[in-house]
Amino acid sequence: MVAALLALLLTVPAVAAPRPVILATTTSIQDAGLLDLLIPLFERQSGYRVKTVAVGSGQAIVMGRRGEADLLLAHAPRDEQEFMTKGFGSRRRPVMQNDFVLVGPPGDPAQVRGQPITEALQRISRTQALFLSRSDHSGTHTKELELWQKAALSPEGRRWYQETGMGMGQTLSIASEKKGYTLTDRGTWLALRKNLALEILVQGDAGLINSYHAIEVNPALSPRINAAGARVLADFLVSGQAQELIRNFGVSRYGLPLFVPAGAAAPLRMRK
């Protein structure tokens, strides 16, 4: 039995010849399944192995600052800009966009349906309707905080503002069970809506654009950073081939694309 187990050990896959690239990315992209399409193709074409670690944008950025990842694919523009100005990143390029939507119970107790997002948040605050916040330093959470700030509100600590500390999927489930409002990216919403008693109430506002950038981590941070691999992977993500795959991703499953590639000639067109 010992021999059999040792044989099992030896067959655990060994690391491929070129040094693997560690890609820290957001759960929303992994949950949508986009990386399962792009990464195997990249690995076949380039010979690099990619270790994709799906974490929140906040954690991805911290991993980048520590030099624990080679490439980041994040959607927290403000934190990313700070990351760049502080010299943690060597290059930042847009990859794709989609948008956030405000979802809530079909009864819409705060009467936010069709309102601009700022007005919608003010109405939620005024009526003290239940709002669920991710509170996990994800890109969605960062966006949500930015929107509250724009609406000149600071809901933290209020009784109607509940912090789940969970991922998007769990937070949507909680919002559905408790008949609350929450902010979600459209991709996760499309993937999960069949199990949710929620509806899109606010969408299409310019403030709700969700953009994803690829950031190469500055190789000066750690001698172990695989800068060459990160560059090749980032080049692939913005290449015509990957952009075309992104453009068509989700059409067969959800009937509409989940992301708009950054290379698209037309700016983001909001879907209704």
Add this chain to the structure above:
Amino acid sequence: MELLFDGIATAWRLLISLDREVLSITLLSLKVSALATLISMLIGVLGGTAIALSRFPGKRLVVSLVNTGMGVPPVVAGLFVTIMLWRSGPFGQFEILYTPTAIVIAQTFIATPLVMGISVAAIQNLPPALRLQILALGASRLQMVWLLLLEARLPLMAAIMAGFGGVVSEVGASMMVGGNIKGYTRVLTTATVMESGRGNFDTALALGLILLVLSFGVNYLLTVIQQRQRPR
């Protein structure tokens, strides 16, 4: 309820069609957890026996520490191993974070106290006179330890089963140190978490059922060994 049946149906379909990805995930779960259990068995049973059979100052403290280790949340063990294996950490030069090896290491940290704690209790539970009797019959110390281990076979096998059960079902550490990388470090538990996050509850349930079947298979095997009659 309907979802439960969907899950069972999906599990059946995935097993029958021998879905390659599911097979490789299942195999990796088995490999990683079996290996971690094997290492913890060596450290845990030997260490536990040594603790149980020796008398030294602070023994109660050591046993308490081991017993506390039995309750360490996997995610805490995972965090510790992650920090150790980070590029900037003490073992960063080996670059084994986000590899199956890293999962084996983290799971060994989780299973060893389980195996060791139960082993200590198992050996201590043997009648003290037995030791003297074996030695009086002219056995060497090594032979005595071997006979004691055989005598405590039932609870020791239970210790190993507890160790395996603890790691094969654990998700926090595998997620953290393995990264749930498709085709490389994705195991049954991390795949289950991911599929529920994606809203594929039937697939998630199916993976959970496959994990149960795997767990049952391993435990059945261990139980057969445990219950085997020893010739007297």
